Amino acid sequence: MPAYILRRLIQALLILLGVSIITFALLYLLPADPARQVAGRTASVEQVQRVREQLGLNLPIWQQYGRYLWHLLQGDLGRSYLQRSQVVDLVFPRLPATALLMVGSIFFELILGLTFGLIAALRRNSTLDQAIMAMTFVFVSMPAFLLGLLLLYFFAVYLGWFPIGGYGEFKHLILPSLSLGLLGAGWYAQQMRSSVIEVLRQDYVRTARAKGLSRARILVLHIVPNALLPIIAMIGLDIGYFMGGAVLVEAVYGWPGIGQLTWQAIQQLDIPIIMGVMLVVAFAVAMGSLLADLIAPFVDPRIKLR
């Protein structure tokens, strides 16, 4: 087990290295001039040149990357071009807000998705099943921002049950989490349904029935744990998908998380922040899938980590 974790961590580091190289190379292609952006529109050519040298943008790209990597190894993500502070100090204070949003939406995803998926599978081909499946298709076909705006309009503007935006209290968390969570719930419900249908056909379920076990017992001990197995891997992969959705939903609700920071940085071509966020997200994705793989053997003891 420790050897397995170590190997996965090394793999994660290699992926981070790759992500940093690709992102760096992409940002280097930028047709706009970051030095001009920093110096401002009215700056003279000399001033822009001075800024360029200060930021090290005049060096050849491999030297720039080398410098970036060297600082990165020391835990330094660099300095924002436009906001006069370290990227670390900009990214990390915003992590809790996004993490909270993520926990909230994963909660809705799983509660709604797994419950409805299970119900649909157990009542297969009934009207209820068809209604649930139709709903899941609607949710997975909706752009995250549209769902956000719809919920915002109906529950905050029209009914007034929730605040229109803001951050800090529990009531602020509900609508943004639902906006992201309902989309995911559609996905999970579809997966859960086919997963449960698959398990229902297994011999051990028939055996359990033949032994005369109660329906509830079969459901809780035999069906659900086995059906959850493919789902766990999905949760790990979800984190990457989530970060994209967070940009949209945070924009709709003015949620002060990583998504907003990133979006702002992209608009201002603040390369160090974009790099930093990409690395943090790639790290989160790698850790998410590692965690999912580590949990899997607890649900299914047949799985051996190699």
Next chain:
Amino acid sequence: MYIIKELLKRKLALLGLLLIAVIVLAAIFAPWLAPYSPEDQLADGLTDIGEPLAPSSHFWLGTDLLGRDLLSRLIYGARASLIIGLLANGIAVAIGALIGVTAGFMRGWFGAALMRFTDLMMAFPSLLLAIVLAAIFRPSLWIVVIVISMVNWVQIARVLYTETTSLSEREYVTAERSIGASTFRILFRHILPHLIPTITCWATLGIATTVLLEAALSYLGVGVQPPTPSWGGMINENQSYFQSFPWLVFYPGIVIAVLALSFNLLGNALRDILDPTLRGRH
């Protein structure tokens, strides 16, 4: 023929096909169908105090903040969504197939390198990468197509890689090899035909993903640029006033969802029909 017969049996697939047909026809015949020009700021398109008009018999879906007819903009906007959906997804599937099949069939260091690169791309959150790319290049319809295809090929490459590796382990492939069949013959006669169902499903379901990605980019303002009407862009233009004029956001939003939904329904039906491992379960 079998596929068409099966599709016609499924109500949801038919609904998807019908909706796609309506949207495609609207896009093609936009100049004849749209009551107004999508870019004209109509003289009677705003109220006396300069507010957009609510839906009425004159403007069926109302007018936008600049006094343009919303229905006409929606009809023309179908063009951008469809062009990007079909083209960007087509390119993504082609890239994914090329990389996945090559990596699965060639093996060796080259195949391994291709797959490591694919894994690396999977670590990037696709929407985030697309936003960065679209913001880097000055966005236009064609840039959006390229950006989306550059981030969306990854998953299909992974799936086709797995299928190709398993196919090239089959006995009939070994048999072909042993009687001296050329690599090309094996690839085109014995491997690619088996991949067609998977590719068809992904090509259909992928359009839904692409349409949503395009809408997200346009919503953030890095997609198709005005004055070209695009559905996501219309939401972006109008969203700051959506509390007062909600229809300006909801109608474009609904058509985006309907287009994505119809391709999802069709693609899902195709997967049921084409994937033999799932057959008989529904």
